[in-house]
Amino acid sequence: MRPNEFITSDTHFGHKNIIKYSNRPFVDKWEMDKELIRRWNEKVPERGAIVYHLGDFMFGRSGRAHEILNQLNGTIRFMKGNHDKPLEGVWHRFDWARDYYESRTPDGVKVVMCHYPIASWNGMHRGAWQLHGHCHGTFPDTGVRRIDVGVDTHPNYEPYSYEELVEIMRDRGYVPVDHHGD
Numbered sequence: 001m002r003p004n005e006f007i008t009s010d011t012h013f014g015h016k017n018i019i020k021y022s023n024r025p026f027v028d029k030w031e032m033d034k035e036l037i038r039r040w041n042e043k044v045p046e047r048g049a050i051v052y053h054l055g056d057f058m059f060g061r062s063g064r065a066h067e068i069l070n071q072l073n074g075t076i077r078f079m080k081g082n083h084d085k086p087l088e089g090v091w092h093r094f095d096w097a098r099d100y101y102e103s104r105t106p107d108g109v110k111v112v113m114c115h116y117p118i119a120s121w122n123g124m125h126r127g128a129w130q131l132h133g134h135c136h137g138t139f140p141d142t143g144v145r146r147i148d149v150g151v152d153t154h155p156n157y158e159p160y161s162y163e164e165l166v167e168i169m170r171d172r173g174y175v176p177v178d179h180h181g182d
Contacts, residue, residue: 001103001111001129001162006044006051006074008159009081009115009133010150011036013058013068022136022152033068036151039158041073049074050095051159054133054149055081055115062089069093077101081115081133105129105166117146125174129165145172 001007012018013036016029026032044051051074058065065087069076078094079101080087091097100114102122110128112121117139121130130146137153147168151157 001052001131001165002106003162004045004049005162006049006159007054007113007131007149007165008040008051008151008154009054009148010056010136010152011053011058012056012083013060014064015059018059024152024157036157037068037071039156041071043158043161044073046073051076052079052101052113052131053077053094054079054113054131056083056133056150057081057087059083060086062086065090066093079113079115105162117148121146127174129169131165142175143172144175145169 013033014029018024019026019029019032024032026035053076058068069090075095078097080097080099103111103113105111110123112118112128112130114132116134117132118130121128127145131149132146133148133150135148136150137148139148147165149160154160
């Protein structure tokens with residue numbers, strides 16, 4: 001992760017019940033899709049930006065996925081979520097699609113990304129971050145360098161910027177959960 005990179009998860013485009021399940025402030029799935037696209041595009045530049053989407057992109061047919069992808073700014077790198085099986089026909093629309101990915105910040109901090117939260121991730125004891133989705137803001141925040149980056153956790157239902165992540169991680173630490181704490 002670096003400047004001009006963004007991250008999000010669990011947009012659930014086209015999923016009418018997610019409005020109720022996650023208490024989203026939208027009237028129906030059409031309004032939700034339109035607003036999520038608008039908010040994404042207001043934050044993410046049309047050119048030069050990379051967006052990591054950590055799964056559960058949408059519900060419904062892959063044709064609708066093409067329509068939505070045509071409207072979103074940035075180059076999208078995708079981590080598969082538990083609801084993404086119907087997207088297999090559109091993996092080629094993403095820069096790449098994986099289950100897990102590791103990156104680094106400009107100052108060398110390891111960033112571990114996947115759809116699911118991990119209790120003990122690679123480099124955790126050395127300050128590595130873990131970014132995930134799946135939980136819609138219900139996973140307990142223990143103050144470690146792990147963040148649920150789903151749209152339901154962002155106050156504006158939009159992707160997180162690199163700068164926002166740096167600010168959130170600034171006061172987080174390491175809590176040993178395995179032998180690395182000894």
